[in-house]
Amino acid sequence: MAPRANWKGFLRLSLVTCPVALYPATSESEKISFNQLNRATGHRIKYLKVDADTGDEVPNEDIVKGYELEKGQYIEVSKAELEEIALESTRTIEIDEFVDRTDIDPRYLIRPYYLRPDGKIGHDAFAVIRETIREMDKVAIGRVVLTSREHIIALEPRDKGLIGTLLRYPYEVRDPAEYFDEIQDDKVTKDMLDLARHIVNQKAGRFEPEKFEDQYETALIDLINQKRAGKPITPKARPRGENVVDLMDALRKSVGGAAAETTAAKPAKKTKKAAAGQKEMLMPIAGKKAAKEAAAKKSTAKPQRKSA
Template sequence: MAPRAYWKGYLRLSLVSCPIQLFPAASEREKVRFHQLNRDTGNRIRYVKVDADTGDEVAADDIVKGYEVSKGNYIEVEPDELEAVEIDSTRMIDIDQFVPRKEIDDLYMKDPYYIVPDGEVGLQAFAVIRDAIKKQGMVALGRVVFTNREHVISLEPRGKGLMGVTLRYPYEVRAEKDYFDDIPNESVPKDMLELATHIVQTKAGHFKPDKFEDHYESALRNLIKRKQEGKPIERPKEQEPAKVIDLMEALRKSAGKETPARRTQARSTTSHRRTTKKSTRSSARHRKAG
């Protein structure tokens, strides 16, 4: 079965437009999901909407949206009033400008979508817009409406189609200074930095997402399989994390280098062996002379 489009509308660059479809580029459907059951009956749990004060169940037609202006005080907003604030770009992605991709902070990147032409009628117009964006070597910014909310969306060529990524608004991004400003400045010794850099270099590689493994997901599937087969479920023994007492020592061990203690012990052992051999040879000469 072909995937169902999440959104259908038009892509427009100035006076050029074409019909398009958007499909989510990521999905979590494949993850293990649990339902809540009644332990006694094994039946699914159903949630109902109730009045917070009376406890009575409320019918869907009697539920209205409300905005809390102060503690316990709400402004009720009817569906037709919400329709009054609908914006023009409901079924249109208008390209407003082009910006360098490197200027878009990753913090603003949100949800990815695949964008494809909807039918053959606008195929050439789609190709023109796609190739124009590609030739510019920049990212197009437009606006799109999902479920009555307007989002800024970035567009860039990807294969034969386009990839769109919705962007967060500035008010949705928290300021890093609120979290980082209290981190004290720490001077890192040169030898520590060199060891840490060495560790980084030994772990350097290339981005290969096909090598990623969701260990928790695998463990869940194994648990379900064992339950189906009637096998007992044993809780694994918890491993206590290693206590880092000496940072330099930990870095040396991580880098696969000998610690000072080991080198001292090695020198002591070697010295002891040499002394023993020398003593043995001296005793042998003494016996021979006697």
Template sequence: MAPRANWIGFLRLSLVTCPVALFPATSDAEKVSFNQVNRKTGHRIKYLKVDADTGEEVEAEDIMKGYKVDKDAYIEVETEELESIALESTRTIEIDEFVPKSDIDQRYAIRPYYLVPDGKVGHDAYAVIRETVRQMDMVAIGRLVLTSREHIIALEPLKNGLMGTLLRYPYEVRSEDEYFDGIQDVKVTTEMLDLAQHIVESKASDFDPGKFEDRYETALVDLINQKKSGAIIKPHGKAREGSNVVDLMTALKQSLQGGDAGKATPKAKRAPKKAAGQREMLLPI
């Protein structure tokens, strides 16, 4: 079944407009997930919404939103009041400006989307906008409304399409100063840097996500398949081996002489061609 668009509207650069659809570029749907089950009955656990003081269940129509201002004190907000301030979606991503991609701090990126032409018309205008962004070698910045909130989106060419990345607002990004201020100013010697650089060079490679395997996900699939086949699982804890404490210079030298960095990096096993998940590896019941 084709994925469902999260948003449908128009992409506009000045007077050039085309209909587009926005699809999430990532998914966790294929990951193994668990439900909570009653050990005695095998039935799934169901949660009820109850009053924190009385313990009585509360009907959906009696539940409203509240902003906490003090202990057990809330400013109550009605749904109608929220709807009155909700931004009306113009159903248009208006490109406001173009910026160098290097100017966008990675901390501002939230999640990626694919922006594609919606329907058979508008492909020419879409191509004009895409190639303009590509030729400028910059990122187009626009805004769109999702779930009543306005979001900033950065658009850049990806093959024959456009990838959009939702960006955070400045108030959502914490300053690094409160975390980094306590880091000691250590002088690193040239010899240490040279040794460390040799280690880095021995491990240098091109980024290929196909080389990486979600080992925990694979272990989960194996565990579930074993239990499906009736195998008895014996829990066992693997103690992590401790290492001798050595000084930094000795550790760097040992890494080059006989450590992992001195050895050829083994070729990582490629993940299955379908990168969506490993649910297809589960055995039928």
């Protein structure tokens, strides 16, 4: 089942309008997460909203927003006042312009969403907008209000729907000069570049996300399973960074190492680490994602008919 929509409203291109819903395209809920506990009792830690001066707990109905003008001096802003400045983009994504994809600096990208028609009407208008963007090979730029703030949103076709990527405003992007100006402008020789290019060519490939494993998530699962089984936890040696004395020598050795990796036989497909070495455990954890997939398979499995 698809998650609940983060936003519902209308998508408009000039006079063409259709109802749409915006859904998160990514999720981190499958990752291992921890609760904070009281070491002495083992009980969960609970956070209370308290008055900073009196220390008394404050109920939600008595909490208002405030902007700090000076230290300890605030201007209160009510929910009703915030609703008074509601923008049109609160309910409508108005397409303002179309740009080339290469015009969007990667630093401005925040997060992706799926955009689809909301309900049974407006599918034809949605298709017109989607196919126009696809045909022109452009990115549509509009605005949308999420979590009480207006964002720029870039819309691109994806299958039968649209991908909407939130963008930052210029004031949110830091000036690279603050970080890069002090980098030494060292000249790189042609021999060094040739060796480096050779390494790149040996490692060239296509980006396939499924090839990458979240090693930290796997290590967390292993850690929890070992502690659950009562096994001792032995710290692993940390990798050490070494100073490069001879850059040309390091590049030549890297060329040899890359060649060895390329010619080496591919190892057999590994099973999930979460299951390794856990035969003695009755209920090893496999991570939230694996548990969710197993539950889905179980619910879709057809019961076998008993023979007479």
